[in-house]
Amino acid sequence: MKVTLPKGTKDILPDEMIGWRFVENTFYQICINSGYGEIRTPVFEYTNLFNRGVGDTTDIVQKEMYTFNDKGGRSLTLRPEGTAGVARSFIEKGMASLPQPVKLFYMITAYRYENVQKGRYREFNQLGAEIFGAAGPVADVEVISLLNNFFSKLGLDKLSLEINSIGCPGCRNAYNVKLKEYYSDRIDGMCADCKRRFDTNPLRLIDCKNESCIAASLDAPLMLDNLCGECASHFSGVKAGLDSLDIKYTVNPRIVRGLDYYTKTVFEFVSENVGTQGTVCGGGRYDGLVESLGGSGTPGIGFSLGVERLFMELESNNIITGDKLVPEIYFVTIGEKAYAYARKLSCALRRAGVYTEMDLLGRSVKAQMKDADRKNARYVLVVGDDEIRQNKAQIKIMETGELKDVSLDSIYKRILEKKVQVV
Ligand code: HAM
Secondary structure, three states: OOOOOOOOOOOOOHHHHHHHHHHHHHHHHHHHHOOOEEOOOOOEEEHHHHHHHOOOOOHHHHHHOOEEEOOOOOEEEEOOOOHHHHHHHHHHOOHHHOOOOEEEEEEEEEEOOOOOEOOEOOEEEEEEEEEEOOOOHHHHHHHHHHHHHHHHHOOOOOOEEEEEEOOOHHHHHHHHHHHHHHHOOOHHHOOHHHHHHHHHOHHHHHHOOOHHHHHHHOOOOOHHHHOOHHHHHHHHHHHHHHHHOOOOOEEOOOOOOOOOOOEEEEEEEEOHHHOOOOEEEEEEEOOOHHHHOOOOOOOEEEEEEEHHHHHHHHHHOOOOOOOOOOOOEEEEEEOHHHHHHHHHHHHHHHHOOOOEEEOOOOOOHHHHHHHHHHOOOOEEEEEEHHHHHHOEEEEEEOOOOEEEEEEHHHHHHHHHHOOOOOO
């Protein structure tokens, strides 16, 4: 039987990885320029972190986690997202005693047992950032502006930013009462998920994508109209901050997000190109998360962006991320002595940062030339015993086909000095 990839996973092959590296490097640089430090947390955590952090009532915890007992009988879960693990680390490593706020970013794989479809996988990649210890709307604006910078650096200007506020526990509790009142005589005609959430998390009924549920929700009261004074003023502050940076957004009062930890601001970057859900990036404020995991009361805000969905968006916009790498020099060698000589030179150049290629299969000169051509090498240096004896070799400029004599002694120096303008 042929061994295959597990459903919902993929290999990212070398040609694609060039684009991935470009995206990750761009994200890395933008985060570093914005004062964030990179963090890596484990792929698996104790299951109760996600039960408490992401929330018992969420689809993620109820249906989608990869949970298993290890050989010591501990319940572990492959992380379904990054925020809970980062918050756990913030608490465990005493980051509350560092100068605040603490700004962190990460590039991770995450795991959810989902129905696999376009833009939805079981192993996927997220780029994310979190700020701990900053309660004001300026922090919300900062994370959104980081994303805005990232997208514009990639040349993406078609993603739409949608924002909302889902209030704090105070105003949301009062709102939940209103919501339940509204849905009480409609819930019978709604889907099984909504029926389940009616008691535990009625806010989620608002964004159910099921047709009969959409119809039932048309006149539902909205959180945005029921915010307390502090939450309303926070939301105004976020909008004013985005306006002052000319960041375009629409207020979508139906964004509620699928994780329990959110408070106040929630936001998504959406696009038509990434499958049914359309969300490339999601985030928001979670002022109660650290405390709910046993830390001292610390506000938080952040986002995660799905890299696979980002690539769908880049591809639909014909944006090429990173050029295929081509060797500067391909050493074509004739005979063992020449091979050993060229290998030394090639190694030295590689150490100095120049991409060089050499044959590893004992190929003929003709086959080596063909390989150099296939790899799009910029220069080919033909080295044989005679060339070494005379300290002279021919270099071919592949673009023009022109041949030039070069002295072997000087070639290393010339390549480095002239930044690989060899001739
Ligand atoms: P999320 O909305 O669950 O939020 O996921 C964020 C992004 O991850 C989504 O917008 C999507 O691009 C990508 N994503 C999620 N599930 C899948 C999947 N099955 N296949 C492919 N891509 C997927 C979070 O994870 C929060 N931790 C975001 C956050 C950070 N909020 C505050 N800080």
